[in-house]
Amino acid sequence: MSNPLFLHVVSADDAFVDRVRRHMAGKAECCAFGSAAACLNGVRRHVPDAVLIDLSLPDDGGFELHRGLKGDFDHADIYQLLLCPPDMMGRDGLEADDLVASPAPDALIEFKLDALLALFEARAGMRAQMEYAQNVAFTSMSAMGELGVVMQFLSKSFACHNVQAVARLAVDALRQYELEGAVYLVWDGDHHVLTTDEGPLAAEQETMILQRRTLGRVLEIERNLVVNFDHVTVLITNLPVDDATRLGRIRDNVATLTEGVESRIQGLLLEHDNLLKQQGIRYAVHEIRDSVIDLDARQMADLMQTGALVNAVIDEFETAFHHMGLHVEHENVLIADLVELRQKIGEIVGKPGEVHQKLKIVVEALQTLAGEIQS
Structure with a gap:
């Protein structure tokens, strides 16, 4: 054991104490006392794990020591193994953890001491497990x-x-x-x-x-x-x-x-980067949309002006043909060409510009990315 059992042996029988010491050698630390007073002084200096008390001490010292330890709050949990004469077995106040009727053979005493060692080891193992569990829980x-x-x-x-x-x-x-x-x-x-x-x-x-x-x-x-x-x-x-x-x-x-x-x-x-990009897109949408509107207006104005100029030229050609004295067949051919030209010019003026339509699609896509643009 890493922490051996610390045992106090209290008896006036020196031969009995020697036998206990020999049996516990290498298994526990033993301190021997010949009186109850000496044992109490030893307990105050270093509290033992267990005490072996011979109740046949003079002047009822063994029983007084037993009751004194049990009645002390600080020492009540010390394990007590008592050697008890037959006439004290039924005595009031006897509260031993373990009891052996005396006189007892050495084999029985050694059996009780070995059982005490096993109990102490088991308790020490349980305490170690509890401390480990507490440490784990705390951690x-x-x-x-x-x-x-x-x-x-x-x-x-x-x-x-x-x-x-x-x-x-x-x-x-x-x-x-x-x-x-x-x-x-x-x-x-x-x-x-x-x-x-x-x-x-x-x-x-x-x-x-x-x-x-x-x-x-x-x-x-x-x-x-x-x-x-x-x-x-x-x-x-x-x-x-x-x-x-x-x-x-x-x-x-x-x-x-x-x-x-x-x-x-x-x-x-x-x-932040996305916000800057969104703001840039919104600015671009605003500029492109205004440019598309302006482009559409300019394009329609240019087409209408072009159409009017072409019609004026065609009218002038038709008037000139009447005064040039052309052969009727030639004049009809030229007039038919002018009529066809007038129709084509009208179709061009009547169609919206392809660039304008594509730019409108771009603006709508950018508006979807940047959100609604306030006018």
């Missing part, structure tokens, strides 16, 4: 509580509409872990930093961040931790290095928290 509850901080950040981060709000939320999470440090955000040549004490970032801490931003994902130096992503660096300056279990959880949770910050920053940058 699990602590881990769940710490992970809950990260989950809370992730759920609230969707309501953040700018990088400053994300930084504040991340710093609040670090404070819940009782950590000190800073959240450093970078994007498009700009940056924003926020510390857990809401003060300015110390020069040496800024140097540490800038020097280690490109050296790896997670860097740990003494009590400092640096976690890097493309748009964020989280610096911790008071790692709990004295608690290895909590240190591991803190390292993992801060890395997860930093990854959540990175994800939200990327989302905000994408939203």
